[in-house]
Amino acid sequence: MDDVLTTGPFHTVLRSAIAARGLGLERLRDRLAARGLSISISTLSNWQRGVSRPRRPDSLHAVAVLEAVLDLPGGTLGRLLDEPVRGGRSARPPGAEGAPLWQALRLRALFDEPADDGxxxxxxxxxxxxxxxxxxxxxxxxxxxxxxxxxxxxxxxxxxxxxxxxxxxxxxxxxxxxxxxxxxxxxxxxxxxxxxxxxxxxxxxxxxxxxxxxxxxxxxxxxxxxxxxxxxxxxxxxxxxxxxxxxxxxxxxxxxxxxxxxxxxxxxxxxxxxxxxxxxxxxxx
The missing domain is CATH 2.60.40.3140 (Immunoglobulin-like)
Incomplete structure (x- = not known):
């Protein structure tokens, strides 16, 4: 698992972390829902198979919460989203001003608050x-x-x-x-x-x-x-x-x-x- 965490890619690390925690996608979806996040099983499946990647701000927030649910070091998954997709382009273009969005979302996720604060x-x-x-x-x-x-x-x-x-x-x-x-x-x-x-x-x-x-x-x-x-x-x-x-x-x-x-x-x-x-x-x- 340690080797996977450092080498990636994103979907391999996610799939390995889910397996290492003994969680099925349904249980993982429920744990995310308990934290105010609505992520479908099909979306989680696509992420762990490499069919698609989180890109929107709400999806990147979910990645930050996934790190906590899966007991991963902060930024483990978020950093991998900066790497290019094979045969494609990176999830976020390099050189963006300010801190990367995934870092800001991960920091907010540490408060364990619902995605919608009301x-x-x-x-x-x-x-x-x-x-x-x-x-x-x-x-x-x-x-x-x-x-x-x-x-x-x-x-x-x-x-x-x-x-x-x-x-x-x-x-x-x-x-x-x-x-x-x-x-x-x-x-x-x-x-x-x-x-x-x-x-x-x-x-x-x-x-x-x-x-x-x-x-x-x-x-x-x-x-x-x-x-x-x-x-x-x-x-x-x-x-x-x-x-x-x-x-x-x-x-x-x-x-x-x-x-x-x-x-x-x-x-x-x-x-x-x-x-x-x-x-x-x-x-x-």
């Missing part, structure tokens, strides 16, 4: 200060529950080569924190009093990074969010040009949407009902 993020307001040495940010979220007893939300941030810090702000407290130093990822659980269906809530948290960055933004996973982003540049960290950027997914490069004017050392963008994807600001020093 929460909608309605609005995000970020106020970022950039210096020559790093950055700090205050993030305010407005959320709304879709089911009873929603009392937490997992936030994730990616640093520029170093682990950023997440701290709870007003009206919430910090729960579990998980990190992936190799990918410079930090995920943290923010906790509050339980909400009922349809109830909304506002909370805030703080970010700090001790490495300079040349862009800042966030992922919007669902339609209908309001985004308000301000980036302030401290003396000595001024910029020449700034642009609003967007990308659809973790494999796409940033695209400049429009140039933004730097006014008194700060740049601002606000938008309602933003489409899914990464929205942010990049700048040239």
């Amino acid at each position: 929460l909608d993020v309605l609005a995000v307001q970020e106020d970022v200060t950039v210096t020559r040495f790093g950055s700090t940010a205050t993030v305010r979220l407005v959320v709304r529950a879709r089911r009873p007893d929603v009392d937490r939300h997992v936030v994730l941030t990616h640093g520029s080569g170093a682990l950023p810090e997440i701290r709870a702000g007003r009206d919430c407290r910090l729960g579990r924190v998980r990190t992936d130093p190799e990918a410079a990822l930090v995920a943290a659980e923010l906790l509050w009093a339980p909400l009922g269906p349809g109830e909304s809530f506002a909370l805030e948290y703080h970010l700090a990074a001790d490495r300079p960055e040349l862009y800042h933004g966030r992922w919007c996973r669902r339609v209908g969010q309001h985004l308000d982003l301000t980036v302030r540049f401290a003396p000595g960290a001024g910029v020449d040009q700034a642009y609003r950027v967007w990308r659809l997914d973790g494999t796409s490069p940033h695209k400049d949407v429009t140039r933004l004017r730097v006014i008194d050392g700060r740049v601002h963008l606000a938008d309602y009902d933003v489409p899914p994807g990464f929205h942010g600001i990049r700048w040239n020093p």
Whole structure:
């Protein structure tokens, strides 16, 4: 089994791990369902036979949970998805900006939460200060529950080569924190009093990074969010040009949407009902 884990390919490792745990596909499907994931037996069968590979974000999240269910070291299956398919191309193109999607999904899976947390993020307001040495940010979220007893939300941030810090702000407290130093990822659980269906809530948290960055933004996973982003540049960290950027997914490069004017050392963008994807600001020093 140790040899298989290091040599792959993905479907061979998956099939071997399932056999080593003595699980049939039906039992494996049930264990995934207990964690809020609906994966059919036919899909699992295709994955372990090499007929198809996980590609969509929800499937990659399932792979991260599979590692936990099958008692595999974190990233065992996810890393193999970066390798090319025989006679084809890789599941995710190389050179994508930021951390690979499978690493982010694996980190979220460590919280053992359902795939659907029952929460909608309605609005995000970020106020970022950039210096020559790093950055700090205050993030305010407005959320709304879709089911009873929603009392937490997992936030994730990616640093520029170093682990950023997440701290709870007003009206919430910090729960579990998980990190992936190799990918410079930090995920943290923010906790509050339980909400009922349809109830909304506002909370805030703080970010700090001790490495300079040349862009800042966030992922919007669902339609209908309001985004308000301000980036302030401290003396000595001024910029020449700034642009609003967007990308659809973790494999796409940033695209400049429009140039933004730097006014008194700060740049601002606000938008309602933003489409899914990464929205942010990049700048040239």
